[in-house]
Amino acid sequence: MTGATTTPAETTTERFRADVLDPSMRQIVLVDFWAPWCGPCRQLAPVIERLVAATGGKISLVKMNIDADPLIADQLGIKSIPAVVAFQRGRPVDGFVGALPESQIKGFMERLVGPIEVEGDALEAAQAMIADGDLAGAESLLGELAGGEPPNVKAAAALLRLYVDTARFDDARAVLDALPEAARRDTDVAAAAAALQNAEQAQDLGEIDELRTRITSDPDDLQAHFDLALALNAKGLREEAANALLEIIRRDRSWNDDGARKQLIQFFEAWDPMDKAAVTARRRLSALLYS
Numbered sequence: 037m038t039g040a041t042t043t044p045a046e047t048t049t050e051r052f053r054a055d056v057l058d059p060s061m062r063q064i065v066l067v068d069f070w071a072p073w074c075g076p077c078r079q080l081a082p083v084i085e086r087l088v089a090a091t092g093g094k095i096s097l098v099k100m101n102i103d104a105d106p107l108i109a110d111q112l113g114i115k116s117i118p119a120v121v122a123f124q125r126g127r128p129v130d131g132f133v134g135a136l137p138e139s140q141i142k143g144f145m146e147r148l149v150g151p152i153e154v155e156g157d158a159l160e161a162a163q164a165m166i167a168d169g170d171l172a173g174a175e176s177l178l179g180e181l182a183g184g185e186p187p188n189v190k191a192a193a194a195l196l197r198l199y200v201d202t203a204r205f206d207d208a209r210a211v212l213d214a215l216p217e218a219a220r221r222d223t224d225v226a227a228a229a230a231a232l233q234n235a236e237q238a239q240d241l242g243e244i245d246e247l248r249t250r251i252t253s254d255p256d257d258l259q260a261h262f263d264l265a266l267a268l269n270a271k272g273l274r275e276e277a278a279n280a281l282l283e284i285i286r287r288d289r290s291w292n293d294d295g296a297r298k299q300l301i302q303f304f305e306a307w308d309p310m311d312k313a314a315v316t317a318r319r320r321l322s323a324l325l326y327s
Contacts, residue, residue, distance in 0.1 A: 274313035
């Protein structure tokens with residue numbers, strides 16, 4: 037079996053027998069009733085596609101747009117979507133309504149065909165959704181993993197990053213606060229928490245050009261250097277952000293109770309350890325401190 041997914045066929049009333057009823061004589065066929073305006077439908081689609089693929093051919097999936105072709109849905113009495121109906125031997129035998137958690141969808145399929153071993157990595161699937169711009173789908177999948185008992189700390193870290201990247205700081209803080217203390221000590225969660233703190237700090241800062249003007253007017257305005265570092269980091273300009281803090285350390289190591297070095301260390305915690313900006317800044321920091 038494989039966790040890979042393929043794009044399901046889109047059926048119509050005219051093709052319904054050929055796409056659904058006839059194949060259901062040989063295997064279970066799921067029909068996913070959806071519509072383009074339906075947000076939960078978009079959340080459900082990648083999850084159900086991945087689980088169907090994991091059945092190794094025991095189940096096939098067909099989609100049906102009820103806006104373009106409502107007749108079959110009306111005949112089945114479907115009043116809300118997403119709705120998934122299982123067909124076997126030419127008849128509907130089971131189904132569910134709504135974007136259920138993955139565990140419940142897996143249980144639904146296992147009632148039809150027995151145990152399913154999902155080999156695909158759910159975290160990789162969520163990252164693929166993010167890369168494809170399906171943030172809602174990724175949020176749904178990561179939220180389910182992070183909310184498990186015990187929570188999946190890698191999923192929690194990824195969800196935190198998603199919220200930070202989309203400036204949903206309150207949602208990120210809620211995820212972090214809900215994690216047990218042991219989970220917060222995970223390196224990925226700690227890095228995401230550091231990124232959240234950095235982003236929150238940058239919210240109330242002035243514009244980058246304004247901060248640069250302050251520094252040009254007064255190069256010894258170390259608070260302006262510090263605020264500039266936070267603002268640059270929030271924009272993803274890591275090398276420039278590190279340079280601003282290194283300039284403070286060069287000018288006055290003791291400023292704000294060693295605040296520039298501490299902030300730089302927090303940047304390192306939030307960034308990938310092998311990030312080019314982190315590697316370069318660590319080397320420059322060592323030169324400043326120990327030369």
